[in-house]
Amino acid sequence: MRIRIARARTTARTGGPTGAATAAVGGLCVLLLTACGGSPASQAPKNGDAPPRALSGLAGAARHAVPHGTGSHTPDDFNGDGHRDLVLDDLVKPTADSHGDDAGIGVVYGSATRGLDPSVRQLLSARTNAAKIGDTLPSAFDAEASCDLDRDGFTDLIVATDPPYNGIGRPPVPLQILFGSPAGLTGRAVTLRIPDRARFGNAWPDHPVCGDFDGDGSPDLALTASADRLSFLRGPFTRDGRPHAAGGTLPGAGPALYAPEPRTDTDDDGYDDLVYTPVPHRPGTTGRGTLLLGSPDGPGRPGGPYRFEAPSDPLPAAPLRRPADGASPARAETTLLQRYADFDGDSKPDTVVRTHRGETADLIALYPAATPDRPLITFTSALFTAG
Secondary structure, eight states: OBOOOSSOOOOGGGTSOOOOSOOOOTTOOEESSSOSSSSOOOOOOSTTOOOOOEEOSGGGOOOOOOOOOOOOOOTTOTTOSSSOOEEEOOOOOOGGGTTSOOOOEEEEEEETTTEEEEEEEEEEOHHHHOOOBTTBOOSOOEEEEEEOTTOSSSOEEEEEOOOOOOSSSSOOOOEEEEOOOTTOSOSOOEEOOOOGGGOOTTSOOEEEEEEOTTSSSSOEEEEEOSTTEEEEEESOOOTTSOOSEEOSOEESOOSEEEOOSSOSSTTOSSSOOEEEESSOOOTTSOEEEEEEEOOTTOSOEEEEEEEEOOOSSOOOOOOOOOOTTOOOOOOEEEEEEEEEEOOSSSSSOEEEEEEEETTTEEEEEEEOTTOTTSOSEEEOTHHHHOO
16 A cells, blocks of 8 residues: 655755655644634534543643554554554654754554544654664655555555765665554664665665555565666565565656555556656646556556546645734645545545644644545644654
8 A cells, every 4th residue: 555645755865854844833722523722612422432522732632552453454554453544754843943853754543433543643763763774873764655565464664764875886775664563663664675686777766656566465565766667576575674576677667656546456457556657746636647557577567648636626624723823824735645545444535634834833634534524533743742
């Protein structure tokens, strides 16, 4: 399952991290189920749940341990409890450090009653979770894709880093794997092992896409190489990051790779397919690319033109309030985080968006398919940096 996060990511691999749209919240109310306000909104309980409760300020945002699962086939289920989880790259920064380094990757774990439970969350960072390259920890740590690479029932996360490189010869592999477990994404990542025969030229391996491209039932990885070629790594993967097999690179794909939407197997032949585009594609917008069809030999058969379709209805915005101090707010922007994922267990696609105002405030909202005009839950990424 591809989880390209909606951000313009630039790391030290190309000259150092740049600030994506992150936020500092200050006095923003942190809410579960309600729009921002001083008291809970009036809303009837659902399925016997307790009425919604507003949390006033960050101090009221409790943190609970990740529930231990036993494994599942649910996409993006890092702790294997059968509920889909959400990965966030763009996290709020403290006001005093608004120009500092990115805080890391936030994970909000799924819930049986609310779709997502922000009180069950983890902050992943290079310092805590990245593998060293030689004796050096990377500074960048950005979520790229997710799937169960080792087929143990716990989704794994593929992360992009910025290993040191002097510009001479073939660069080191910047991609790392953080394996899921009953406790979620914990411990240290391992570097993705790409055999020399599966690399071409001296470009950074990038744009990893998960899929069963050879139809054998195990998740594979496709990623870019140089000169519009791709590396095809067959799964399952070992816990030290090695693919089951890898041949030479495949021609005619690049420079950016994506999974087709909403079905990864566009022609229903049992092999997942792949899309490559001349420029990066922003989720939730129209775009053009070229389809590569899966086969027993991987995603190498030409499939003709491909078009990403934008939603027919306007993208809903999270109900982000104006600044409490009365200051003139910057223009709020909304980005799509998920469009085809089922978080509330009704087997229908939900929508998750992030609305941010410059680098001062943000709010994430989950809109279920049953009530597309009313969010089931809202929360701010300030939770991850507030402790």
